[in-house]
Amino acid sequence: MKQNFFSMLMIAFAAFIISCQPKKETPAPDELASHVDSGINPGEDFFQFANGKWFNKNPIPASESYNGLWKTIQDTINESVKQICLSSMSANAEKGSHKQKIGDFYFTGMDSVSINKEKLNAISDELKNIQNISSISDLASAIAHLHTIGSRPLMNVYVSQDYMLSDKHAVFFWQGDLGLPDRDYYFDNDSRTQNIRAEYINYLNNVFKTLGNDETTASAKSKSVFELETSLAKSSRKLEALRDPFANYNKMDAARFKAMLPLFDTDAYLTGINLTNPDTVIIGQPEFFATLNTELKKNSLDSWKDYLSFHLIKSMAPFLDDSTFMQHFRFYSTVLRGVEVPRDRWKRVVMTTDNMLGELIGQVYVSEYLPKGTKEKLMEIGMAIKDEFANRIKTLDWMSNATKEKALAKLNTMIFKVGYPDKWKDMSALSIERDVYAKNIIRANQWEWNYMINKFGKPVDRTEWHMYPQTYNAYYNPSNNEIVVPGCNIIVPGYERKLADDAILYSIIGGSTFGHEITHGFDDQGSKFDDRGNLSNWWTEEDSLKFFAKTKMIVEQYNNYTVLDSLSLNGDATQGENIADLGGIMMGYEAFKKTNQFKEGKTIGGYTPQQRFFLAYALAWMINIRPEALATQVKTDVHSPARFRVIGPLSNMTEFYEAFNIKEGDAMYRSPEMRIKIW
Numbered sequence: 001m002k003q004n005f006f007s008m009l010m011i012a013f014a015a016f017i018i019s020c021q022p023k024k025e026t027p028a029p030d031e032l033a034s035h036v037d038s039g040i041n042p043g044e045d046f047f048q049f050a051n052g053k054w055f056n057k058n059p060i061p062a063s064e065s066y067n068g069l070w071k072t073i074q075d076t077i078n079e080s081v082k083q084i085c086l087s088s089m090s091a092n093a094e095k096g097s098h099k100q101k102i103g104d105f106y107f108t109g110m111d112s113v114s115i116n117k118e119k120l121n122a123i124s125d126e127l128k129n130i131q132n133i134s135s136i137s138d139l140a141s142a143i144a145h146l147h148t149i150g151s152r153p154l155m156n157v158y159v160s161q162d163y164m165l166s167d168k169h170a171v172f173f174w175q176g177d178l179g180l181p182d183r184d185y186y187f188d189n190d191s192r193t194q195n196i197r198a199e200y201i202n203y204l205n206n207v208f209k210t211l212g213n214d215e216t217t218a219s220a221k222s223k224s225v226f227e228l229e230t231s232l233a234k235s236s237r238k239l240e241a242l243r244d245p246f247a248n249y250n251k252m253d254a255a256r257f258k259a260m261l262p263l264f265d266t267d268a269y270l271t272g273i274n275l276t277n278p279d280t281v282i283i284g285q286p287e288f289f290a291t292l293n294t295e296l297k298k299n300s301l302d303s304w305k306d307y308l309s310f311h312l313i314k315s316m317a318p319f320l321d322d323s324t325f326m327q328h329f330r331f332y333s334t335v336l337r338g339v340e341v342p343r344d345r346w347k348r349v350v351m352t353t354d355n356m357l358g359e360l361i362g363q364v365y366v367s368e369y370l371p372k373g374t375k376e377k378l379m380e381i382g383m384a385i386k387d388e389f390a391n392r393i394k395t396l397d398w399m400s401n402a403t404k405e406k407a408l409a410k411l412n413t414m415i416f417k418v419g420y421p422d423k424w425k426d427m428s429a430l431s432i433e434r435d436v437y438a439k440n441i442i443r444a445n446q447w448e449w450n451y452m453i454n455k456f457g458k459p460v461d462r463t464e465w466h467m468y469p470q471t472y473n474a475y476y477n478p479s480n481n482e483i484v485v486p487g488c489n490i491i492v493p494g495y496e497r498k499l500a501d502d503a504i505l506y507s508i509i510g511g512s513t514f515g516h517e518i519t520h521g522f523d524d525q526g527s528k529f530d531d532r533g534n535l536s537n538w539w540t541e542e543d544s545l546k547f548f549a550k551t552k553m554i555v556e557q558y559n560n561y562t563v564l565d566s567l568s569l570n571g572d573a574t575q576g577e578n579i580a581d582l583g584g585i586m587m588g589y590e591a592f593k594k595t596n597q598f599k600e601g602k603t604i605g606g607y608t609p610q611q612r613f614f615l616a617y618a619l620a621w622m623i624n625i626r627p628e629a630l631a632t633q634v635k636t637d638v639h640s641p642a643r644f645r646v647i648g649p650l651s652n653m654t655e656f657y658e659a660f661n662i663k664e665g666d667a668m669y670r671s672p673e674m675r676i677k678i679w
């Protein structure tokens with residue numbers, strides 16, 4: 001459920017701190033102004049007005065599902081990580097050192113000759129283990145083992161803070177990932193989804209043929225796996241139904257859970273994941289596990305073996321030979337996201353190495369690539385936004401003093417983790433070899449799994465980070481009542497050589513990053529957790545109803561946006577992010593009003609400080625995305641697409657109307673009483 005709390009964020013860059021370049025430069029044209037498509041009326045489509053010229057000049061590369069600010073920043077980070085990988089590889093490093101692990105991991109990933117020679121041999125032990133299943137206990141043990149190596153068949157199990165007792169760890173059983181990206185893909189009957197289903201079955205067929213089956217057998221196996229997944233999908237909750245933390249919290253004695261699943265050998269499973277005898281477990285979706293039991297009765301062991309083999313190949317394909325990789329790429333990247341060709345191998349391997357060994361890479365990144373003073377600058381902006389949030393809580397016209405006091409207490413105790421962690425995770429137990437790429441992937445996944453499981457029964461470490469400093473993103477974690485903003489959020493492309501003006505810093509880093517994450521502490525989910533990170537209702541009943549009426553307006557506003565032909569936004573599923581976007585930009589603007597730039601009112605690049613603030617906000621979401629990827633995002637992501645992250649919040653801000661002279665009749669116009677303000 002971690003990913004639900006991780007919210008996508010923004011920006012980046014490095015300039016102001018990167019040391020003075022002695023070389024004299026002719027002043028570059030203003031970056032913000034250079035993106036503006038002045039042929040478009042800002043009130044019709046501010047997203048396109050602010051970014052249109054950049055989109056026209058920068059088509060989406062064949063290897064990408066989108067182009068824009070995030071890609072520009074990710075490219076910069078990839079270059080840094082690549083240098084770290086290359087210098088580690090050539091370092092002749094001592095066995096067990098960070099350099100040896102990074103270097104050998106990267107080496108095996110780049111060794112395409114060996115990868116193609118190995119083919120499925122790289123995972124033959126794992127495939128054999130599945131074929132050797134001969135009892136219901138073996139099945140549970142095999143599933144457990146697959147979970148430890150990074151494959152996720154059937155269900156999601158993890159150790160994390162108990163929602164109700166944030167000082168303790170609990171074991172969660174959660175509905176499983178399916179082969180298609182969301183349960184709705186198994187049932188929706190529009191032509192886009194029908195085509196995706198047909199392509200998915202085609203992918204299943206190809207995998208079973210790769211495993212040595214003839215056409216008829218492969219087809220029968222595909223059908224059986226697809227039917228099994230359809231049953232699981234039927235009992236899986238929709239994206240929006242997973243939002244309510246109360247409804248997805250069902251704590252019970254482990255014995256009761258075992259009795260719910262008489263056909264699953266829960267003890268064998270727990271032993272297999274190295275977890276001994278938890279007294280209680282938290283079940284996210286009991287109906288899913290009831291169905292799982294029914295399916296265990298309905299399907300033969302051979303069907304289960306096919307299901308597990310497919311999911312193993314699916315999870316490992318990106319690290320295997322070209323043919324296995326391309327089958328996976330064709331479905332998950334081309335069909336689902338419109339990508340034409342894979343990224344260069346070095347880029348894929350850099351991103352995988354960073355994903356798996358980012359804790360080691362981050363230590364080098366912080367000392368060699370992160371501009372000095374990043375942490376302090378980020379913290380300064382973050383504190384200005386926090387103060388603003390406090391001011392706004394105090395002056396809210398719809399909330400009683402009793403609830404305000406609790407809200408302020410929650411804000412005051414909110415932890416700000418900024419830049420990079422004070423201490424790094426100990427990865428000395430992880431062994432990386434210069435042998436087979438897929439084996440290194442499995443080793444790294446096993447380390448990660450053991451790290452998580454080992455938390456059980458131990459005190460909660462509230463200093464832990466769930467992102468690396470070089471991860472361009474940020475998150476709010478309600479169990480710790482904390483926001484986490486990695487260092488690379490300092491990057492703002494286009495401003496590498498000069499300090500970005502406050503309009504940009506307060507809009508992107510202030511509003512879209514800090515303001516957004518702080519507001520998550522008070523969105524439809526965050527508002528259900530108290531200052532200690534425990535699920536509890538701290539609202540008066542009346543305030544709670546008023547808050548719900550406001551969030552309902554947000555849901556309706558976004559439900560009314562049509563994204564692509566007949567596809568509309570899911571206002572319920574995206575409400576937390578939309579509430580955070582709106583709160584963030586309002587807070588960023590209030591803090592910006594206190595800066596000298598705002599008070600002096602000088603234009604830069606032909607735009608006033610107010611106008612620059614809103615142009616910079618659109619820059620934060622300058623993302624041009626392929627229609628296939630857009631459709632997938634709408635059905636699977638709790639974040640609204642970039643265009644709506646701009647026009648949605650801005651159409652609620654009277655200051656924006658004033659800055660760009662938005663009038664009744666403009667597409668973005670909302671009458672004053674329809675403009676939503678929550679925080």
Ligand SMILES: [Zn+2]
Nearest residue numbers: 007008577580
């Ligand atoms: Zn978010």
